[in-house]
Amino acid sequence: MLGEKLSFLWRDIFWWWAKIFLGPPLRFFFHIQSEGKRRFPPRGQPAFLLANHTNTVDPFMIADSINRPVRYVVTDEYFRYKISRTLLGWVKGIPKTKNIPDSVTMRILLRAVKRGEIIGVFPEGKRNWDGQTLPLGDTIPRLIKKLKIPAICVRQRGSYLAWPRWSNWPRRGRIIFDFSYLFENPDEVPEDEGEIKRRIEEKLFYSELEDPEVIKHIFTSPTVAEHLELRLWLCPHCLRFFTLKSEKRNLFCTACGARWSFVGNGTFQLNKAGEPLAVGARNFKRYIDWTRWNDAQTMPMLADRKKQGKDTLVSLPAMMWSVPTETGRDRDFELKGDGIATLTPDFRMVFVRSKDGKVLFDTPLTEMKGPGITWNHKFEFFGEDMAYRFTFFGQSAYFWHFLTQELDKSKSKGDLR
CATH class of the missing domain: 3.40.1130 (Glycerol-3-phosphate (1)-acyltransferase)
Incomplete structure (x- = not known):
């Protein structure tokens, strides 16, 4: 006492x-x-x-x-x-x-x-x-x-x-x-x-x-655009996934060459249009409009890739960590290795370790419990008696969390395919 x-x-x-x-x-x-x-x-x-x-x-x-x-x-x-x-x-x-x-x-x-x-x-x-x-x-x-x-x-x-x-x-x-x-x-x-x-x-x-x-406040920081790609994963000019990169006050696409300046108050200025422009290309002056378009287009574009017969919808380099757990708070993660995290057409996450080509993880996104993002680049969730962490450097971990949320919405509506 x-x-x-x-x-x-x-x-x-x-x-x-x-x-x-x-x-x-x-x-x-x-x-x-x-x-x-x-x-x-x-x-x-x-x-x-x-x-x-x-x-x-x-x-x-x-x-x-x-x-x-x-x-x-x-x-x-x-x-x-x-x-x-x-x-x-x-x-x-x-x-x-x-x-x-x-x-x-x-x-x-x-x-x-x-x-x-x-x-x-x-x-x-x-x-x-x-x-x-x-x-x-x-x-x-x-x-x-x-x-x-x-x-x-x-x-x-x-x-x-x-x-x-x-x-x-x-x-x-x-x-x-x-x-x-x-x-x-x-x-x-x-x-x-x-x-x-x-x-x-x-x-x-x-x-x-x-x-x-x-x-109306203007930010003078020289690095206001850095890490925008953690939230924006679709280029509105070439409609490709994970081709955006940030540097200081600029955001650019490594595929089509589109380039924007970010003011810092949520607005963009187009410096160079992408070449060639894809059918349905857009340009956004406001960050909030870009994110809404980004989110609205993600599932339809993944569905189009599935219809095209692609074996892989998205693949990103990652590091995998896991730990057996009996309670939600017992998470002293152990590194399993670096490799490639892949999204399959049936919305499973598959992780293949680079050093030996071994599949260490293969689970539907709909079976992930308590998914969340920590420190911006770590995607964490629970499986059966296990806790998992996938670390994505330079690309969006939030993309995976977003997918779990969208699939949950579809499941609750009864239209999950």
């Missing part, structure tokens, strides 16, 4: 130390501005803090804007590295395995509520790739209904462009945190979970690249 009290005392000391020494540099670099109602319940009374998730360091920036320690629910990926595990232990982070139910997380969270703490949660469950709030799950509305504690929402504006999901480095921008109460008193919490979810969506839904006040 004494040890627990001392650990939380250390948490409070460390939290205030971080607020004093890390808060000012963050506020200066990102030009952070807070608006709205930030009056939290007094110490000892629990509350939920809900926010859209667009930036690597947004938990720290949001916490700096309030006067009580926040205990965030954090993906367990960060608990597998010594430095981040130590820091998260100091601030009492709550580990959560992505995309699958986690009873351990729920027990820790309920204990934190009993202690009267502020629980920081990103209801999307992961950082979004395009600055637009992702569909929310049902877990948080269910918890709010059950626990009937105050809930505060903070909608971030400008946070995505300051550090896009596909980028390795932040840029100086202007970030606005808009605080507002979802429910200030327990009596305000509806009994209908659907209504709670609707109100959360109303508070948090936001499309940053369609906000004229945000996109």
Whole structure:
């Protein structure tokens, strides 16, 4: 009991130390501005803090804007590295395995509520790739209904462009945190979970690249385009997969020679058209339009390749890791080798190791459990009593996650072929 009290005392000391020494540099670099109602319940009374998730360091920036320690629910990926595990232990982070139910997380969270703490949660469950709030799950509305504690929402504006999901480095921008109460008193919490979810969506839904006040900011960083190919895998001029490459402020196609300059605020300028242009070629001035076209065309173009009788729809160099596991959090991965990850016409992922030509993995995408992306280039998921990781350097790991989502949608509609 004494040890627990001392650990939380250390948490409070460390939290205030971080607020004093890390808060000012963050506020200066990102030009952070807070608006709205930030009056939290007094110490000892629990509350939920809900926010859209667009930036690597947004938990720290949001916490700096309030006067009580926040205990965030954090993906367990960060608990597998010594430095981040130590820091998260100091601030009492709550580990959560992505995309699958986690009873351990729920027990820790309920204990934190009993202690009267502020629980920081990103209801999307992961950082979004395009600055637009992702569909929310049902877990948080269910918890709010059950626990009937105050809930505060903070909608971030400008946070995505300051550090896009596909980028390795932040840029100086202007970030606005808009605080507002979802429910200030327990009596305000509806009994209908659907209504709670609707109100959360109303508070948090936001499309940053369609906000004229945000996109008018011009970024001067010399590397604003680097790693765009982690999100964009289709060239709109030659309609080929995985031919896009980025360099400093430019994005270009290695197949047709098309070249664009990226302004950094979500807009492109065409410098050179591809040769030859494919039938149905497009050009986009806005990143958000390109991503929507990219996503809408992926499955039809893969279906066309299948109709053409191709044995391989897509193949990419990768490294495979795996580990036997009995629980979702037990993932100390072992490298199995480098090779080629292939997408077959029946939407199976096949991995062939380079050194001996051995097939190490062959599984339908529809049988992957809890798929997710960590550190932008790692595609992770669970199989039967196994956890897997495929690392893609220089090309999109998110492509594979996107396919699992699209196949799940087709399966739920009953039109999966």
